Amino acid sequence: MATVSPSWAYTLHLPHDPRAPGIARATLRTVLAAHDLSPLTSTAELLASELLTNAHLHTVGPYALRLRAMGSGRLRVAVWDADPRVPPGFGAVPPDDAESGRGLHLVRACAEAVGVSVLGEAGASQSGKLLWAEFQEGGGLPLSAEPPQDADGGRPESAL
Numbered sequence: 001m002a003t004v005s006p007s008w009a010y011t012l013h014l015p016h017d018p019r020a021p022g023i024a025r026a027t028l029r030t031v032l033a034a035h036d037l038s039p040l041t042s043t044a045e046l047l048a049s050e051l052l053t054n055a056h057l058h059t060v061g062p063y064a065l066r067l068r069a070m071g072s073g074r075l076r077v078a079v080w081d082a083d084p085r086v087p088p089g090f091g092a093v094p095p096d097d098a099e100s101g102r103g104l105h106l107v108r109a110c111a112e113a114v115g116v117s118v119l120g121e122a123g124a125s126q127s128g129k130l131l132w133a134e135f136q137e138g139g140g141l142p143l144s145a146e147p148p149q150d151a152d153g154g155r156p157e158s159a160l
Helices: 020-034 038-058 103-110
Strands: 009-014 063-071 074-081 113-120 128-136
Touching: 009 020, 020 038, 020 063, 038 063, 038 074, 038 103, 038 128, 063 128, 103 128
Parallel strands: none
Antiparallel strands: 009 063, 063 074, 074 128, 113 128
């Protein structure tokens, strides 16, 4: 008889401290190991790192990491912060000459689904936004893929 794993969700509230993203990643690894989802760790850690770093760099208050089981081997990684403004990089690919803004593009590339929920206006009792990404084992881009090669078999300068 097949067993059904109960649904679960964890939320880790973090202060606006430069150590917070690292603490959140360590917590993420522990949660996934406890739920026998260690194969999801690399992708989950990458997604969480990008979302947490953006919350830390572009907002001034606390933020939170939320992990939620979405069914058979599927995971949602989300980050809440108190700023209701949606980052412009969440919906567009940055230009080739941009010096930043590729983190959210990377999130979209590694996740099977992404989204944002705006929770209210600044100053409201519940405000901010929740950026999330979902994936499952074997979904998204393979993290061990070889860098692209140009016509003569060498790596293009952009891949170095």
